[in-house]
Amino acid sequence: MAQLAETYACVPSTERGRGILISGDSKSNSILYCNGRSVIIRYLDRPLQVKVYGEHAYQATVARHSPNGEWIASADVSGIVRIWGTHNDFVLKNEFKVLSGRIDDLQWSPDGQRIVASGEGKGKSLLRAFMWDSGTNVGEFDGHSRRVLSCAFKPTRPFRIVSCGEDFLVNFYEGPPFKFKLSHRDHTNFVNCVRFSPDGSKFITVSSDKRGILYDAKTGDKIGELSSEDGHTGSIYAVSWSPDGKQQIVTVSADKTAKIWEITDDGNGKVIKTITSPGSGGIDDMLVGCLWQDDNLITVSLGGTISLFSASNLDKEPLLLSGHMKNICALAVLGSSPRIMLSSSYEGLIVKWIQGVGYSGKLDRKVNGQIKCFIAVEEEIVSSGFDNKIWRNSLLGDQLGDAECIDVGNQPKDLCLSLNSPELALVCTDTGVTLLRGTKIASTMDLGFTASACAITPDGSEAIVGAQDGKLHLYTIDGDLLKEETVLEKHRGTITVIHYSPDVSMFASGDSNREAIVWDRVSHEVKLKNMLFHTARINCLSWSPNNRMVATGSLDTCVIVYDIEKPASNRITIKGAHLGGVYGLAFIDEHNVVSSGEDASIRVWRLNPE
Template sequence: MAQLSETYACVPSTERGRGILISGDPKSNSILYCNGRSVIIRYLDRPLQVAVYGEHAYQATVARYSPNAEWIASADVSGTVRIWGTHNDFVLKNEFKVLSGRIDDLQWSPDGMRIVASGEAKGKSFVRAFMWDSGSNVGEFDGHSRRVLSCAFKPTRPFRIVTCGEDFLVNFYEGPPFKFKQSHRDHSNFVNCVRFSTDGSKFITVSSDKKGILYDAKTGEKIGELSSEDGHKGSIYAVSWSPDGKQVLTVSADKTAKIWEISEDGNGTVKKTLTCPGSGGVEDMLVGCLWQNDYLVTVSLGGTISLFSASDPDKAPLSLSGHMKNITSLVVLQSNPKVILSSSYDGLIVKWIQGIGYSGRLDRKVNTQIKCFAAVGEEIVSSGFDNTIWRSSLLGDEYGDAESVDIGSQPKDLSLALQSPELALVSIDSGVVILRGTKVISTIDLGFAVTACAISPDGSEAIVGGQDGKLHIFSVKGDTLTEEAVLEKHRGAITVIRYSPDVSMFASGDVNREAVVWDRVSREVKLKNMLYHTARINCLAWCPNSSMVATGSLDTCVIIYEIDKPASSRITIKGAHLGGVYGLAFTDECSVVSSGEDACLRLWKVTPQ
């Protein structure tokens, strides 16, 4: 069997020029955010404990706990709200089509009976409030002419709803049933976020005009502003109240977060400016925030979550980061503790430590997308979509100076000779390139469409897989390849080939969902009928003692086979990654790490049967 032991979470999806509205449950110190179709539940005091809800059919945008934290309402770009249980396997309570376009914000009423949602729409209904159990409307929300970016429910009776958006307006509604009461145009740009204080006495709006304005929660009248002295120099994207309602936290495109003291009369003065770690680039703009118990949470455009202490804001923050996009490959460095390197489609390489989690992003001087990725010892080799192979050393957390070579064609696959890693085999459309360091030794046209390749650890043998499903075995001498055998068993294009660590076997996978383990000496099939996936095999990995092989597929599953047992006695991890599994590696004899389109990594403990 296989048991999930650690999850290295993805970061929130962000978009330049837009805030993101994250939320949490103060009782459990968990926060909610969205990435792709997933809603991520993350515990601030237990970073490796992560739950993922993946039932939305479209990209998820915002999620909120109900007041009693038993339910979560999450919304997506299609205008759908799903209400599901926090515990017991996320049982679905209800699903409602609320708006005709993307939902940007939603809030529960304090009694947990109603939900208000706002966002984009065709026509005039940019806001809707409904009963959580029946979906029936509880009011009319006129008064906006453009996308409504944020909405808030007054946490005490009498109930009020406030909305704000791209028409620069702040609208105030009384109810239920809710009716338009008044509108304010105190901002001169998009109003990005509105939030009520915890005691229900005030609410605050923040805007791209760099201002924050406070209003009386009962009457809706303006009572004060955040001081411009030492204020933000860029758009303010989000705001969050302290639990006692006396302070607020704001984040801005100026890359800072500020804690404001709010006086009784409703004016705010800066108490502390927080600067998040980073290089000062565009990705360090701050787009989301949350004040939860003693945690001050900020989110940058690059997705980095910084955790400051509210009681000691001078203390350096803890940074949690990771991938935002599909993780295409994984490498485990056999160090102690085990280091895992993952690379994603957008060119980001992240370093993780087993048992600890996030350990840093490797800052690459070259910002190209990564297609293939390999590492041995202290060296990383990667290729992009620009015909270039990059080699660089890994010095601690630093990505050393990179050397590159243009091989003249787009690399399809990349394999290093583990015993002499300067030797690399790269497959291209109709052949292979042999590299020594960053020097092209030879480019060989093999006369067939190449899809995958592997070179033996000692560099004496190469296996090349074709579009036709055949495996061609070559001996390697200097700069030439000599064909030794052709193996025919696959019925689809080869996607991956890997030698076992003891080099007595190799395994191959194809687009037609089959994997095969071969004996390297006799070239006979060693483990057959490995036909348990329902879609193409994207990746495979051997355990260090060569007793097990794992395959990952587009069907979201990881399957682990024991070499000396029939394929039918396999271990299957269903739904390992929403959208498909793209990376696999063993960290030790009984731990396998997987990655996928959901931008998360998961570490599984495997107990052979």
């Protein structure tokens, strides 16, 4: 069996020009955010322990703990709200179709009996409040004509609901049952977030017009405004109150700063501290989300980086939690102690991780572009995208050297390196293969079939090319030419991956028809039969350093580990390793395997063979 040892979590999904509304639970010292169809529960004192809820059928948008911390309500782009337990395997309590479109915000009532949700819909159905156990409506919500970006429940009696959105309006409702009371049009642009103070005395709205306005929570009347002196110079996307009743707030903005404000007795606000976003100052450093929880002051950047500041010591360097936002397509393990892992994702981001520590930084490729194929050796990274080019970057600690590129004339399907002399690379394309020596094309060969995967021995003397028709073509490399030796026919689907064992005595291949095969390199006999336990295409494959185990990762979300010396039926299956499919796989050592997938997360599994 296998045990989950560490999770290097994905970052929140963000969108240019929009804020994100993260939340948390002080009892468990955790925060909640969404990425794809996943809701992530991240423990601030245990960053490598992460829980993931993946039961939404559509992209999740927002999630909140109930006041007692026992339940979580999460919403998605289809207008569904799911209510599930924080313990006991996330047991589902209820599911309700709340709006006809995307839900942008939801809040629990302080007694945990009602939920209000806002977002997109048809006609008047842009805001709705309902009973958490039955879904029964608890009011009529008129007054908005466009998407409602945020809503809030007054935390004390008498209950009130306030909402704001793209129609520049702030609407105030009394109840329950809730009825429209009044509306304000004090803002001149989208109103992105509204939040009540913990004592229930006032609420604040922040807007893309760079202003924050304060209102009386009981009457809904305007009482003050955040000072423009030292104020934000960009859209304000989110706001959060200090939980200790000190009448302080934090705001975050497109101007790449977070500001701490003191709310004075007259209801106005003045800046007492400005925090600049950690980073290089690029677009990705715009701040789009924030949360003030206990002593943690949390900001989220457009690039997804979560910064944890100490509210009691704001001059202290923040703890940075970051990672991928999109599908992680490849993994590499480097070094011995500590183990270094590099991961590349679809949008072209390369992240460095340290086993036992987690996030260690992003590597700047100095070129923009997506990554399809990715290989890392001790001092070099070789990658390809969708532009017919192979990129080579020298790897110097935490820095990448200048990129050199080679145009191979066709879309690379796969690439592999000769490990003993990494300047020798083999690239397969639709029309054949290209042999590279450094940044020069040594030869290009039309093999007469559509190539789909390739592998090369560490000494560069032999290569295998997998075909779209399921055949494996074995070649000797003579100078800069490939000389075909034999063709192996066993697969019944397109070859998707090929790897030699570390001692080069065997090789393993996987196909789109869910089968993996281990071959003896010399005799070309099948070494391990009946490796047919996936239910979908095999995407990735890895050998253990001792040549004894092969792990496969599939579109079916599972990782399967086979022992070469035992029957294929005696295997370790990791079910649901990654929501959406497994795309990267590597052995750290004989006892640990690391995987990555479409859920943009990386997981380390400790193997305990039975």
